Amino acid sequence: MGPIVLTQLATGLSVLAGAVIVKQVMDQNPMMGSGRAPRCPSCNGTGRVTCMCTRWSDGDYGCRTCAGSGRMACSNCGGTGTGRPIPVQISVRPPNPNPPS
Helix, strand or coil: CCHHHHHHHHHHHHHHHHHHHHHHHHHHCCCCHHHCCCECCCCCCCCEEECHHHCCCCCCCCCCCCCCCCEEECCCCCCCCECCCCCCCCCCCCCCCCCCC
16 A cells, blocks of 8 residues: 555544544533434424425425415414524513593
8 A cells, every 4th residue: 555545544534433423522511513402392403394385286386474384483483493482572562541521
């Protein structure tokens, strides 16, 4: 074997070893990788669900919501794929101090 083949073999083994180490660190540390947040039960973590237009379609589907793909953003997770609720801002008007008589 020539020196070029040995160099390429060593480089390939180094890349493989590095990938194994990164995978082990990600599996052990829950703040990194896939263990960060629970999956959304509706979309199974994909963030996309079957579009409504496929329910009444006769084989061809596509609408503005799904842009012709037949998949739309999940309404439970907002398309994030995580089980966390979508933050919503609710505004309440103060009561009228002088109601009409």
